[in-house]
Amino acid sequence: MSAGKMTRFLPKWLRSSRVVIGLVIVGVIGLCAIFAPLLAPHDPNDQSLTAIFLPPVWGEGGDPAYLLGTDSLGRDVLSRLIYGARLAMLVAVFASLGAMLIGATLAHIAGYFGGRIDAWIGRAVDVWMSFPPVVLSLILMVGIGVGVRNVILAIVLVDWTRFCRVLRSEVLVVSRKDYVAAARLLGFSHWRTITREIIPASLPLLITLVSLEMGIAVIVEAILSFVGLSVSSETPAWGQMIADARQYIYDSPWNLIFPILAIFTAVLGFNLLGDGLRRTLDVRVTETQRV
Amino acid sequence: MIASVLPLIGRRLLASILILFVVSVLLFFVLHALPVDPAAMSLPPNATIAEIEAKRKEMGLDLPLPQQYLIWLSQVLHGDFGVSIHYRRSVVSLVAGTLPATVELAALSIIIAGVLGVAGGLVLFHVRGKREEPLIDFGSILLLSIPEFLWSLFFILIFGVALQWLPFTGRLDSDMRLPHGSGLLLADALFAGRPDIFWSALKHLILPCFALGLAFSPTIMRVLRSSLIDVYHEDYIHMARLRGLSERRILLHHALKNAFLPTLSLMGVQFGFLFGGTLLVEVIFSYPGLGNLMVDAVRNADLPIIQLVGLAYCIVVLIINTVVDSLYLMLNPKLRLR
Numbered sequence: 001m002s003a004g005k006m007t008r009f010l011p012k013w014l015r016s017s018r019v020v021i022g023l024v025i026v027g028v029i030g031l032c033a034i035f036a037p038l039l040a041p042h043d044p045n046d047q048s049l050t051a052i053f054l055p056p057v058w059g060e061g062g063d064p065a066y067l068l069g070t071d072s073l074g075r076d077v078l079s080r081l082i083y084g085a086r087l088a089m090l091v092a093v094f095a096s097l098g099a100m101l102i103g104a105t106l107a108h109i110a111g112y113f114g115g116r117i118d119a120w121i122g123r124a125v126d127v128w129m130s131f132p133p134v135v136l137s138l139i140l141m142v143g144i145g146v147g148v149r150n151v152i153l154a155i156v157l158v159d160w161t162r163f164c165r166v167l168r169s170e171v172l173v174v175s176r177k178d179y180v181a182a183a184r185l186l187g188f189s190h191w192r193t194i195t196r197e198i199i200p201a202s203l204p205l206l207i208t209l210v211s212l213e214m215g216i217a218v219i220v221e222a223i224l225s226f227v228g229l230s231v232s233s234e235t236p237a238w239g240q241m242i243a244d245a246r247q248y249i250y251d252s253p254w255n256l257i258f259p260i261l262a263i264f265t266a267v268l269g270f271n272l273l274g275d276g277l278r279r280t281l282d283v284r285v286t287e288t289q290r291v
Numbered sequence: 292m293i294a295s296v297l298p299l300i301g302r303r304l305l306a307s308i309l310i311l312f313v314v315s316v317l318l319f320f321v322l323h324a325l326p327v328d329p330a331a332m333s334l335p336p337n338a339t340i341a342e343i344e345a346k347r348k349e350m351g352l353d354l355p356l357p358q359q360y361l362i363w364l365s366q367v368l369h370g371d372f373g374v375s376i377h378y379r380r381s382v383v384s385l386v387a388g389t390l391p392a393t394v395e396l397a398a399l400s401i402i403i404a405g406v407l408g409v410a411g412g413l414v415l416f417h418v419r420g421k422r423e424e425p426l427i428d429f430g431s432i433l434l435l436s437i438p439e440f441l442w443s444l445f446f447i448l449i450f451g452v453a454l455q456w457l458p459f460t461g462r463l464d465s466d467m468r469l470p471h472g473s474g475l476l477l478a479d480a481l482f483a484g485r486p487d488i489f490w491s492a493l494k495h496l497i498l499p500c501f502a503l504g505l506a507f508s509p510t511i512m513r514v515l516r517s518s519l520i521d522v523y524h525e526d527y528i529h530m531a532r533l534r535g536l537s538e539r540r541i542l543l544h545h546a547l548k549n550a551f552l553p554t555l556s557l558m559g560v561q562f563g564f565l566f567g568g569t570l571l572v573e574v575i576f577s578y579p580g581l582g583n584l585m586v587d588a589v590r591n592a593d594l595p596i597i598q599l600v601g602l603a604y605c606i607v608v609l610i611i612n613t614v615v616d617s618l619y620l621m622l623n624p625k626l627r628l629r
Binding site for chain 2: 018123126127129130131132133134135138139140141142143215219222223226227228229242246249250253256257260263264267268271272275
């Protein structure tokens, strides 16, 4: 019973098991990213050509010094995974916030003012959506060149539409509410109406979308580094580890499995968090769906 | 029924052409911001600066960008998309040679995604409010977290490397030759009466198609489930119950028809994503389609190819969207009469 009493003091959204599991996963990966130099047993770029393709420690011939084995150049897989979390989290956080900033701003302008502005923004979204996201991000990376900053920029430029489309209809609904009209009648400026009356109402959806977008950003970064269009080869990246391991799939399938699991876990964490937040924050989801 | 939606479809088509025009402008300007020099790349590495300058003039690269775009556009309208810098072949023939492979892959995948999505949606709906719900729901989030390229790698590891059940490179066994025809291998093999080629092509398609289908089915599942839940709040469902119809009949004959519309329009959007998703799946399975051509072109900075392949992706997505929207209009009586 004490556990039940404890949870009563937690905010509603923290009582969802999805949110908690998602936060734990994201938190662990985040800690790995921040404290990578302390956690990683080896330098992620240290090559040891006498110890290539070592299996994980539980495999036959595994070396306890290399818990998850080594890759084709004898680099420690575990250390590369931990350092790879840095790039993944960096891109996830900044790309999703950037996409959110552009998408949400345009969504609020479109949904609140409506009319011609709304139509133009809608058309821009249509143009963007006619490109498959992967293709558009590839073309952008060709156009702006590689590097972490450009990966983030490319994801922002591709994915703002996700925020814009979904949030616009939410803002449209909220803008028609009586309390918004009341605020205007009280003499609130447009700016004040949007920031004080509309954003608080669209915030739950916004937070959910950011969380889901982080998962998408992790995937897109992995795709770009898999194709070799993300960061230079000195920076460990999960997608790059997959690309390397794919060439030696018969020598060491483990090298392929670990980065796959890393990407999957990260995306699962963000999706659980996003889905849990959607259920607890969205007022329209009924109580039974909130479990 | 069709006549009443024709004007709407026409308007949609016109909008698509406009979008395509804007896309071509954007594509042109993004790609010309590139730090590579196509003139220098099309000459041997020992070319002198003067030779490169002359080539730049010849290729029109010294003109202002808008003018370059107009020249490009007029060539394109005459069917001339230029020559690949790397392959030294007409870009149109390169794209025409690879597009059918990608269309075949995408079409089979969306069918798999649709079947899995509808089946999964019915399961999700069926377990609502029951004890199994949290577990199955969690399963759907789990599925949602595995993108197509992770499925591809899983499948290669399990069915290709470990069990060795299915091939995972290319479109055909290496000792078979591509039959001439549309480029849609399954259809070509059937027409040519070659069951061996058909079988080989099918085996090569299974893993990539399931990778794509599985990656795109969870969204369909979840939308079908929530639109079914919405539909079940409608009065006519209560009426059907009062009339004594079985739950199965209500679901399959009354609810599904209406709940399917949002699912259909979502599948249109999903097809756009799926068509883009083929790019990476093709690279992973060394499948000779548009995606592999694109990635090669990106690595070689082969601008003419990137330009046309980018446009080709857009055109396919726009066609699909127009078709799905038209279907939606025809199937939805509420939108028909306006």
